[in-house]
Structure formats: C-alpha cells, structure tokens
Amino acid sequence: MKRTxxxxxxxxxxxQIETPEADLSAALRRTEEPRRIRPVRPLAAAAVxxxxxxxxxxxxxxxxxxxxxxxxxxxNAVQTVGASQTSGDYTxxxxxxxxDDSNFMLLLALTRAxxxxxxxxxxxxxxxxxxxxxxxxxxxxxxxxxxxxxDGKTIYICYENTGALTETSxxxxxxxxxxxxxxxxxxxxxxxxxIQCDTPIxxxxxxxxxxPDFSAVPLVEHVExxxxxxxxxxxxxxxxxxxxxxxxxxxxxxxxxxxxALVTQxxxxxxxDLAYTRSSCEAxxxxxxxxxxxxxxxxxxxxxxxxxxxxxxxxxxxxxxEDLPYLEVEVSYTVDRIxxxxxxxxxxxxxxxxGWKLPLDSALELDGLTLHPLELRLSALDLQVxxxxxxxxxxxxxxxxxxxxxxxxxxxxxxxxxxxxRHLDSALPMVSFQTxxxxxxxxxxxxxxxxxxxFGNLEIPVEH
Numbered sequence: 001m002k003r004t005x006x007x008x009x010x011x012x013x014x015x016q017i018e019t020p021e022a023d024l025s026a027a028l029r030r031t032e033e034p035r036r037i038r039p040v041r042p043l044a045a046a047a048v049x050x051x052x053x054x055x056x057x058x059x060x061x062x063x064x065x066x067x068x069x070x071x072x073x074x075x076n077a078v079q080t081v082g083a084s085q086t087s088g089d090y091t092x093x094x095x096x097x098x099x100d101d102s103n104f105m106l107l108l109a110l111t112r113a114x115x116x117x118x119x120x121x122x123x124x125x126x127x128x129x130x131x132x133x134x135x136x137x138x139x140x141x142x143x144x145x146x147x148x149x150x151d152g153k154t155i156y157i158c159y160e161n162t163g164a165l166t167e168t169s170x171x172x173x174x175x176x177x178x179x180x181x182x183x184x185x186x187x188x189x190x191x192x193x194x195i196q197c198d199t200p201i202x203x204x205x206x207x208x209x210x211x212p213d214f215s216a217v218p219l220v221e222h223v224e225x226x227x228x229x230x231x232x233x234x235x236x237x238x239x240x241x242x243x244x245x246x247x248x249x250x251x252x253x254x255x256x257x258x259x260x261a262l263v264t265q266x267x268x269x270x271x272x273d274l275a276y277t278r279s280s281c282e283a284x285x286x287x288x289x290x291x292x293x294x295x296x297x298x299x300x301x302x303x304x305x306x307x308x309x310x311x312x313x314x315x316x317x318x319x320x321x322e323d324l325p326y327l328e329v330e331v332s333y334t335v336d337r338i339x340x341x342x343x344x345x346x347x348x349x350x351x352x353x354x355g356w357k358l359p360l361d362s363a364l365e366l367d368g369l370t371l372h373p374l375e376l377r378l379s380a381l382d383l384q385v386x387x388x389x390x391x392x393x394x395x396x397x398x399x400x401x402x403x404x405x406x407x408x409x410x411x412x413x414x415x416x417x418x419x420x421x422r423h424l425d426s427a428l429p430m431v432s433f434q435t436x437x438x439x440x441x442x443x444x445x446x447x448x449x450x451x452x453x454x455f456g457n458l459e460i461p462v463e464h
Contacts, residue, residue: 065107066096068147069158072437073098074446077354077380081106083177086113088342090182092124100355100379101169104140106133108157110182117152119184119339124157126185127193127334128268128275133161136173160381167427172351179344183275183336193334200285200328201239203262206253207324209233213255219313224301227311230254230263231303240279240331245269248279248331251309253324259293259317260284262329265309270338279333281312284319288326293317355379355447358462365457366400369393374428376460378406378447383416383433385455391423394431403433404455406445414445 066073077098084093091111098105112118124131125144133140141162148155188195212229214222230252238246245267252263262281269276283292293314300310319327357377364371372388383404387394397403398418406414416433417440423429435443453460 065109065147065149065154065156066158068156069107069145070105070442070444073444074380076446076448077444079350079352081348081350083346083348085344085346087344088181088340089113090122090340090342092177092179092344092346094177094346094348097350098354098380099170099350100353100381101171101357101377102167102384103379103381104161104170104175104350105381106157106159106177108159108177110155110157111153115153118148118155120148120152120155121184122155122182122339123185124179124182124344126183126336127277128336128338129180129183131159131177131179133159133178134176135168135170138168167424170350171353172349174347174349176345176347181341181343182339184339186335186337194282194332195335196282197240197331197333200330201237201250202325203250203253203284203327203329204325205237206235206250207321209235209252211253211255211260211321211324215255215257217257219256219258219261219311220299223299223311226254226256226261227263227299227301227309228304230311231309239264239281239329240333242269242276243271247276247333248281250329251303254311255320256311256313258313260314260319260323261317262312263309264312265307273338275336275338277334277336279331280310281314282330282332284314284317285328285330286319286323286326287328292330353379354381356464358460360385360458360460362458364402364455366396366402369396369400371397373455373458376404376453376455378450378453380444380447382419383435384430385433386428386430388428391421391429394423394429395421397431402456404453406435406450407452407454408445408449409451410449414443 066078078096079099081094081097084091089112091113093109094106095109096107110118110122110124123129123146131142131144133142143160143162145158146155185193186195187193210233212226214226219226233252235250235252237250238248239250240246240248247269248264248266250262251265254261254263264281266279280298281295283294285292293316295312296315297313298310299313300308303309355378357375359375360373364373371393373385374388375386377384398421403416403418406416408414414435417436419432419434421429421431435445437443448464450462452462
C-alpha cells in the first residue's frame with residue numbers, strides 16, 4: 001500500500017523510536033512495533049479443556065486459539081465470521097470477532113493453500129507488506145499479535161482496532177480487510193530489524209558541493225527551505241546500492257540549529273524474493289576520534305522536481321564544513337523475504353454487539369470540577385463514558401485518577417484504568433477505560449455479569 005509523502009515522513013520518524021516489547025494491551029495506543037512471531041506456547045490444561053468443549057459452538061463460535069492472546073475472553077462475546085480467501089499459495093480467514101459499537105477484535109488464520117506447514121515467521125505486517133481494515137470506508141488503526149499453531153500449519157493473528165478518525169459505528173457496516181501479501185521480515189545477527197551496511201561512506205565529497213548555513217533559524221520552521229537549498233547544490237552521492245541500483249542517495253548537507261544535517265532520498269527495490277524497503281543514515285562517525293553521532297529524527301519535504309527528500313538530524317552533531325573530510329556516515333536498511341505478493345481483500349459484516357448502553361443523568365463530582373456523563377457503554381473490550389462537557393474537562397479524569405469500578409454478580413469487584421480519550425467531528429467527548437486484574441493486566445469480562453458500577457460519587461445500578 002503506497003504511503004503519501006506525509007505518511008512516509010511520519011513512518012520514518014516513528015521508526016527512529018526504540019520502544020520495549022509489550023503485550024497486546026500495551027500496544028493499543030501506539031503504532032505497531034515490528035515483532036517476531038512467537039513460537040508455540042502450550043496452553044494450560046484447563047484452557048485446553050475449555051477450548052475443546054467450546055470450539056464447536058455454532059452460535060458464538062469460540063476458537064481455542066483465542067487463549068493464546070486473551071485467555072480471559074468470555075465465550076459469549078465471540079461470534080463466528082468465517083470469511084476466507086485463497087490468494088496465490090496462501091489462505092487468509094477471518095475466523096471470529098468480538099465487537100461493540102465502535103471497537104472490534106478479530107481472530108485471523110493464515111495457512112498455506114496446499115495444507116503444508118507454514119513458514120513460522122510468515123507475516124502480513126512487515127516492511128514491505130501491510131494489513132489494514134476499513135469500516136464503511138473509514139480507516140481503523142491496529143494492534144496485532146501473531147501465534148504459530150502447535151501443528152505448524154496455521155499462524156493465528158489477533159487484530160484489534162485502535163480507533164478511527166471519525167465516529168463510526170461498526171455493527172452492520174461493511175468491514176473490508178486488505179493485505180498486500182505474505183513476507184518474512186529479516187533481521188541482522190543481533191536481532192535488529194535495521195541491518196547496518198558493512199562499510200561507512202566518506203562525506204568528504206560534500207565539500208565540493210557546498211553546505212548552506214541555516215544555523216541561525218529554527219530547523220522545524222524552515223525544513224522545506226533547508227532541504228531544497230541543500231539539494232540544489234547538485235550532490236548525488238550513492239550511500240547504499242543493490243545490484244547497482246542506488247537505494248539511498250545523499251543530495252546535500254546543511255548546517256542547522258541542531259547541527260550538521262544530511263539530505264537524503266531513498267527508494268525501494270525488489271531483487272528476486274528480497275524486497276528492500278527503507279534505508280536511512282544510522283550515524284555520523286568522526287574518524288579522528290571514532291565518536292558516533294546517532295541519527296535521531298528525519299524531516300521530509302518535496303524537492304522542486306516534486307520528489308521527496310529527508311533532512312536527517314543527528315544527536316549533538318557539532319561539525320562544520322571544515323570537518324567534512326574527516327566524517328563518514330553509516331547506513332542501515334530494512335529487507336523482507338517475499339513469500340507471496342498476491343494480495344487479499346475480504347469484506348464481511350458483524351451484527352451482534354458484545355455489550356450494552358446505559359443512559360446517565362447524574363453529575364460526576366471531582367475535586368473542584370463537575371462533569372455531566374450522558375451515556376455509559378460496556379462491552380467485553382472496554383468501558384466508554386460519553387460526556388456533555390468540553391473535551392478538556394472530560395479528559396481531566398486522567399489527571400484526577402477517577403475510574404469506574406465494576407461489581408459482578410458473584411461479589412467480585414473489577415477495577416478499570418484510563419485507556420484514552422476521543423473527541424471527533426461533532427461527537428461528544430468520550431473517555432475509555434479498560435478492565436484490569438489484581439496484577440494490572442488487561443482483563444476481558446462478561447458485561448452480563450455486571451450488576452452495578454461505582455464511578456466516583458455515582459452508584460449506578462445495572463439491570464439486564
């Protein structure tokens with residue numbers, strides 16, 4: 001799927017951020033991180049028994065594969081989808097779903113069409129392949145997790161949406177899943193997704209083309225001018241090539257308010273079953289001292305010919321024009337091994353919500369602030385509260401720390417934690433909470449078991 005220049009700029013900027021591994025619940029409010037497919041994990045005996053007893057239930061369907069991702073998921077929240085497509089050598093199936101008005105979680109299954117074992121690292125979300133879902137034409141963000149089946153023939157994918165840019169109801173609407181194909185994301189020997197080139201490239205040639213000085217002006221406000229001026233110097237130094245094709249080209253350099261910055265253009269390239277997707281500067285090296293200055297951000301803008309270039313900025317980079325003969329740049333790239341370039345496209349609908357709505361008519365009193373909740377929505381996925389107040393006031397719940405407590409029919413109390421706020425179009429501000437267990441891990445509950453909710457000063461009875 002092609003990215004616009006602005007989307008690519010954001011993608012590259014996010015790619016510079018190193019974040020620790022986290023589970024599915026922790027990933028819901030951030031861009032998805034590259035991850036390896038996990039090896040087979042044995043299910044607990046009780047989970048296996050429960051899965052075997054419920055896997056054939058036609059009304060709600062409940063695949064035992066859910067236990068890999070969300071072992072607390074209530075069975076009655078799951079509904080069968082069964083949409084499937086074979087494209088090339090692979091079959092993608094949307095097996096089941098958990099949905100409410102505005103959220104969904106899907107269980108996908110990827111298999112080989114010939115029934116043979118699948119490459120355990122096969123993925124729909126790599127450097128060169130993407131997976132996305134639109135609902136009634138609106139794009140939804142995602143968090144995904146992968147799991148190989150015990151027989152090695154299926155890769156299960158848990159796909160959970162992370163919100164849309166519009167207030168969109170899911171129920172009864174066409175949900176379209178598209179995937180570019182199947183690939184394996186390749187890593188270096190140390191497990192890094194960005195593979196470093198063996199030989200740094202000297203920057204001495206830049207002295208011939210000149211280096212404009214923008215150190216007296218704020219970088220961010222002058223990105224386009226800096227990039228275009230630096231590129232107009234005429235530099236075209238290949239930094240990384242494959243089979244003679246330049247995949248990263250140095251177009252110039254500039255002195256900026258944040259130090260020496262390089263202007264680069266990158267390109268993608270396919271060689272056999274290898275897809276080279278992104279390349280960029282990793283660090284500048286001072287050959288006199290051996291010091292490395294890591295690239296920390298990239299700012300994009302169009303050149304005068306309409307092509308896109310990036311201004312790559314380095315940490316604490318103190319160099320001037322006179323230093324160029326002593327500087328080298330390290331380059332890194334990402335590459336996939338393509339298993340299939342045949343795309344998938346499946347459209348389906350879901351009709352049943354796993355939750356319910358409850359109107360509210362009492363004020364919520366915080367310390368020095370009164371809020372006016374209008375509606376509470378609870379599903380197996382989360383709890384949402386809609387307010388008649390301004391978004392800033394509603395979102396003050398995060399600072400205040402007030403969160404609902406759910407009381408179940410068996411006497412158990414379930415706490416919740418802030419999950420985020422949303423205020424889109426002309427819709428009312430909404431605050432979302434997720435249920436958690438005693439260890440602060442995400443918990444999926446059966447809304448039918450909730451008999452009352454405490455929310456600050458509010459005691460809210462629930463009738464089913």
